[in-house]
Amino acid sequence: MLTRRDTIAIGLGASAVALLPVGAYATTTEEAIAAYTGGAEMAEGGVTITAPEIAENGNTVPISVEAPGATEIVLIATGNPTPNVGRFTFGPGSGAPMIATRIRLGRTQDVMAIAKMADGSFASTAVEVKVTIGGCGG
Amino acid sequence: MISRREFLQASVAASALYGVSGLGNWSKLAAQQALTQDDLLRFDTFGNVSLIHVTDIHAQLKPIWFREPEFNFGVGDVRGLPPHVTGQDFLNLYNLTPGSRDAYALTYQDFAALGQAYGKMGGMDRIATVVKAIRADRPDAILLDGGDTWHGSMTSYLTQGQDMVNIMNALGVEAMTSHWEWTFGTDRVLDLMGQLNFPFLGQNIYDVEWDEPYEDIPSYTYFDRGGVKVAVIGQAFPYTPIANPRWMFPEFSFGIRDERMQEMVDEVRADGADVVVVLSHNGFDVDRKMASRVSGVDVILTGHTHDALPEPVLVGETLLIASGSHGKFVTRLDLDVRDGRMMGFRHKLIPIFSDVIEPDAEMAAMVDAERAPYQAQLEEVIGQTDSLLYRRGNFAGTWDNLICDAVMSERDTEIAMSPGVRWGSSVMPGENITREDIHNVTSMTYGQVYRTEMTGEFIHTILEDVADNLFNTDPYYQQGGDMVRLGGLAYAIDISKPIGERISGLTLLRTGEALDPARSYTVGGWASVNEGTEGPMIWDVVEEHIRKMGRVSAEPNGSVTVTGI
Numbered sequence: 133m134l135t136r137r138d139t140i141a142i143g144l145g146a147s148a149v150a151l152l153p154v155g156a157y158a159t160t161t162e163e164a165i166a167a168y169t170g171g172a173e174m175a176e177g178g179v180t181i182t183a184p185e186i187a188e189n190g191n192t193v194p195i196s197v198e199a200p201g202a203t204e205i206v207l208i209a210t211g212n213p214t215p216n217v218g219r220f221t222f223g224p225g226s227g228a229p230m231i232a233t234r235i236r237l238g239r240t241q242d243v244m245a246i247a248k249m250a251d252g253s254f255a256s257t258a259v260e261v262k263v264t265i266g267g268c269g270g
Numbered sequence: 271m272i273s274r275r276e277f278l279q280a281s282v283a284a285s286a287l288y289g290v291s292g293l294g295n296w297s298k299l300a301a302q303q304a305l306t307q308d309d310l311l312r313f314d315t316f317g318n319v320s321l322i323h324v325t326d327i328h329a330q331l332k333p334i335w336f337r338e339p340e341f342n343f344g345v346g347d348v349r350g351l352p353p354h355v356t357g358q359d360f361l362n363l364y365n366l367t368p369g370s371r372d373a374y375a376l377t378y379q380d381f382a383a384l385g386q387a388y389g390k391m392g393g394m395d396r397i398a399t400v401v402k403a404i405r406a407d408r409p410d411a412i413l414l415d416g417g418d419t420w421h422g423s424m425t426s427y428l429t430q431g432q433d434m435v436n437i438m439n440a441l442g443v444e445a446m447t448s449h450w451e452w453t454f455g456t457d458r459v460l461d462l463m464g465q466l467n468f469p470f471l472g473q474n475i476y477d478v479e480w481d482e483p484y485e486d487i488p489s490y491t492y493f494d495r496g497g498v499k500v501a502v503i504g505q506a507f508p509y510t511p512i513a514n515p516r517w518m519f520p521e522f523s524f525g526i527r528d529e530r531m532q533e534m535v536d537e538v539r540a541d542g543a544d545v546v547v548v549l550s551h552n553g554f555d556v557d558r559k560m561a562s563r564v565s566g567v568d569v570i571l572t573g574h575t576h577d578a579l580p581e582p583v584l585v586g587e588t589l590l591i592a593s594g595s596h597g598k599f600v601t602r603l604d605l606d607v608r609d610g611r612m613m614g615f616r617h618k619l620i621p622i623f624s625d626v627i628e629p630d631a632e633m634a635a636m637v638d639a640e641r642a643p644y645q646a647q648l649e650e651v652i653g654q655t656d657s658l659l660y661r662r663g664n665f666a667g668t669w670d671n672l673i674c675d676a677v678m679s680e681r682d683t684e685i686a687m688s689p690g691v692r693w694g695s696s697v698m699p700g701e702n703i704t705r706e707d708i709h710n711v712t713s714m715t716y717g718q719v720y721r722t723e724m725t726g727e728f729i730h731t732i733l734e735d736v737a738d739n740l741f742n743t744d745p746y747y748q749q750g751g752d753m754v755r756l757g758g759l760a761y762a763i764d765i766s767k768p769i770g771e772r773i774s775g776l777t778l779l780r781t782g783e784a785l786d787p788a789r790s791y792t793v794g795g796w797a798s799v800n801e802g803t804e805g806p807m808i809w810d811v812v813e814e815h816i817r818k819m820g821r822v823s824a825e826p827n828g829s830v831t832v833t834g835i
């Protein structure tokens with residue numbers, strides 16, 4: 133997990149981290165993936181998402197992604213009306229290819245991360261995050 | 271490492287010592303003559319470390335009736351495995367005799383009849399006697415409390431948990447973890463935490479804003495006992511902000527966080543811990559999965575799902591201990607720790623038969639002093655019951671049916687919803703129902719009874735959602751409550767199906783017609799997690815209803831049809 137110091141360190145490196153929209157007109161998950169990878173094969177492994185199994189608050193779900201060796205990470209909320217969350221790019225001064233953010237999830241869904249590696253290949257992973265009504269645990 | 275013989279040493283006290291106790295031998299006198307406190311406490315001290323575990327006491331200071339579940343289904347990989355074994359199957363699995371004390375303590379069958387013979391269970395004064403006896407035997411035994419301690423009674427509600435903090439300090443608890451404690455709200459929790467003589471642990475309690483461990487809540491603590499360094503890591507209930515009102519403690523985040531659990535285990539091992547104990551409020555199935563994913567844990571003291579198991583469950587080399595609820599049991603676990611590892615254990619789930627175990631005079635006086643200011647309110651008789659009132663089970667108990675009837679009648683609704691919490695003591699047939707009895711099944715800091723309208727479709731969605739919290743085949747998605755209880759509505763559930771496909775046949779009982787997805791229905795319920803919920807408190811609603819009835823009789827109503835078992 134990220135520590136406070138790491139968060140600050142990432143903030144300092146922000147000059148090299150740009151948040152860009154993925155494909156301006158991509159409206160579905162498939163379109164978002166295709167727009168980004170151009171249909172290239174995506175390897176399994178090499179990308180790790182840390183997310184709660186069940187969201188405590190669907191309006192602000194903490195998600196972090198690590199992808200050693202990546203030059204870009206794209207985050208996709210597959211079940212949201214607008215799946216694209218963001219594209220994070222890492223330059224030589226950015227430190228470890230790792231992001232942490234909070235996203236809104238409209239319903240139970242897979243959160244997906246795609247990493248673009250230095251050689252131009254892609255890797256991806258996805259985890260399910262449940263958004264529940266709650267209230268009956270005991 | 272752990273032999274079958276050591277498992278056999280782990281059976282419940284009375285069965286090992288007394289085996290058969292005839293079904294005809296139900297008089298209270300005979301029961302008392304056959305069993306002594308010494309029998310219950312007999313234990314050949316073993317190894318070099320003793321753990322004493324209590325959990326999910328739910329603020330029950332006095333002995334209570336508590337009927338164990340008839341239905342407690344497991345799904346997926348844990349179908350039919352303990353603790354998802356009940357009744358006769360439970361007796362067969364653990365080789366217990368029907369009608370015996372152990373059968374009474376651990377299963378539901380013939381509960382009302384056996385209760386007359388064997389009496390109430392629990393009581394903090396009896397628990398104090400047991401703790402003192404273990405400490406007389408092993409003075410440096412470590413007493414650990416798994417949480418759900420401050421909530422569940424009228425006195426804990428009125429004192430905002432103060433009575434339980436006083437009692438647990440006096441009992442000499444040495445570490446605890448938490449769940450319902452949080453429903454007193456951030457300020458009160460921090461206040462009470464400051465009054466504890468011992469650490470309030472939770473490696474998974476995070477600061478929401480920073481998304482990192484909350485700095486004033488330790489993840490673990492150490493005990494140097496018997497020449498051994500014992501690490502105890504706390505794990506609070508992961509879904510506290512989802513199952514309970516997040517707005518009452520908005521600064522805190524929880525979650526399972528098993529990767530951090532592994533980091534903590536590695537950290538304490540690197541720091542020289544010889545044995546690692548997790549004091550958990552995950553719920554049994556979550557702990558079982560966590561034990562398979564986190565290495566280096568010797569013992570998980572489980573909690574939350576209120577299971578009482580007479581033998582540990584072994585996952586790899588990790589022992590899972592389940593010590594029941596409401597003060598019915600105390601676990602003693604002796605460990606042989608040598609060369610930095612656990613070499614063996616001896617276990618006993620000690621049933622707290624309140625008529626057999628002598629109350630500790632000091633603790634009895636303290637309990638009475640805590641209750642004295644409220645004595646008249648607690649003991650006021652509201653009505654009588656002709657039938658056994660109980661809650662625990664995956665689907666509605668008779669208490670829930672009575673509560674739902676009260677909500678529908680007092681709030682004039684077509685449908686009632688009552689939360690599937692696992693706490694709540696029983697009332698025997700023919701007994702008075704006191705105000706305390708009502709609070710024991712309703713007490714909470716958000717007990718307002720709402721009256722609202724919901725469409726048939728929304729009601730269906732709620733049932734699917736709650737069913738998935740219970741019957742998801744991945745334990746990490748289970749919240750450890752039972753199914754929401756319904757008044758005025760029948761349904762069928764296939765527990766083997768995925769979310770969205772489990773619930774069918776929703777029928778409004780007053781008309782016998784299928785629930786119309788598009789129509790709005792009046793619904794009353796309580797324990798809403800939403801801020802600003804308005805309405806009278808549930809215990810007042812139930813009290814009013816019972817007063818009008820005078821005598822009540824609530825039977826299992828058969829309105830839920832369960833398949834896919």
